[in-house]
Amino acid sequence: MWKMKSKQYHLSGDNQLTMPLACVSVLLLLAACQAQPLSEPHTGEEQLLEDEDTVDISTRILSSNNQSDTFLLEGDLRNAMKCWYNSCLWPKSSDGLVYIPYIVNSEFNSYETRVISSALSSFHGPTCIRFVPRQTQNDYISVENQSGCFSALGRQGGRQVLSLNRGGCVYAGIVEHEFNHALGFQHEQTRSDRDQYVRINWANMDPTMAYNFYKSDTNNLNTPYDYGSIMHYGRTAFSNNGRETITPLSSSPVDIGQRQALSSWDIKRINMLYSC
Template sequence: MTPTASLLLLLLLGLSQALPLQEEESEEEVPDDTVDITTRILTSNNGTDEILLEGDLLAPRTRNAMMCWSQSCLWRKGSNGLVVIPFTVSREFTSWERQKIDSAMKAFHSRTCIRFAPRQNERDYISFENKAGCFSALGRVGGRQVLSLNRQGCIYHGIVQHEINHALGFQHEQTRSDRDNHVRINWENINPQMAYNFYKQSTNNLNTPYDYSSIMHYGKTAFSIQYGRDSITPIPDPNAQIGQRQGMSYWDIMRIHRLYGC
């Protein structure tokens, strides 16, 4: 074999070994506007036995309404101004998956007063688990609080942040009390049995504007009865993008600041 051929063979072998890792990393990092956050979450949640509201919110067991306004459902803030949330991560997750979860949590550290710390013996804590779907309770519910991230469809930076935001007390953007000024719900394109997922809530909007770019906003086709028919249409511009999954928006971060007094 000539020196040139040997060099070419070595380069090809090196490339073949590097590609799988690059593809695994790029799956999350490269924006994919064809698959919005809601599609991924609802697809993952198809097989769950949990009672879920709005697609990925565990039905409340300790309070009557799906809302989190009072201090009773917020995570406690320390005298140092930080909100430290204990957590555990299931051993079912691989090292790479744990790194993804850790990376999503650390994004809160750098931009808000929220801090996630490995649980010692605290009573209230978030337990990241590999259940059947992507879902969370709304706000702090007390005791071991499951936040499910199914390994087959939920380990994405934006999805992890989406579910953590639910655990902090935030609802979906399109259920805001003022949503009718910003989006049109196309009820005719929604399965009547799924219509309850679009009911408006008595939300605390924290004096912030409606945010199409929120990590908490559904995509245009959520719960649509037929492919290509939108269940949500932004107004007045129907082409406005909603349902992104890359990470928290400016207003997502500002709402954490306002709700927790960061």
């Protein structure tokens, strides 16, 4: 059998440390494997999960869109024309469902793609909307990693860009918000009858941003104003001093700017607009 001789390593003073060289190597290797950094950076997935419920939709969208080079109405709309004679609605199939083709750009990683897919599936149960991977359809939504979170209003024809910037837009609530624009829905606080339900505090915003709060000639589908809509911006949207730009006039406390999911009225309106 082979025998390994020991070498002596002298410390200062009278102490001596005797250890086989092979053991020294093994111990150093174990120490390197077991060593942990004092703080580990978040992975993208952990950060998304941690941040999901900390910021309202409008704050996140507007923060992401601050550096956008695209002209946007109301913060995240590429157009805000009224849909005449339902011209911007997606067509209904003979089986009563509305199939909307989409593609997701390859820049998104597998987790981000799952977030998008999961958010789109939330439309499938309670409505007749079905977002499906594009095959050869001419009209489709192209989900891209552009500068900000934005969408066109309704079906535009051809390739239709819907941006979800990877740095701040890939959250379930934002995905639902932007795709609801693509279905043809505008922001709740720009409804034609909004002045009965919210007060717009013009003094708390930059005058150059005031156009984002102009009322629109909306099709309200004879439904009540919905403070809980995923299409409603938060209290400080476009604020230049941290104070409220949107104040609910409800007699009881209400939250606006929720970021969790489509509200019950959001779902009912989709079903009404598309005759589900």
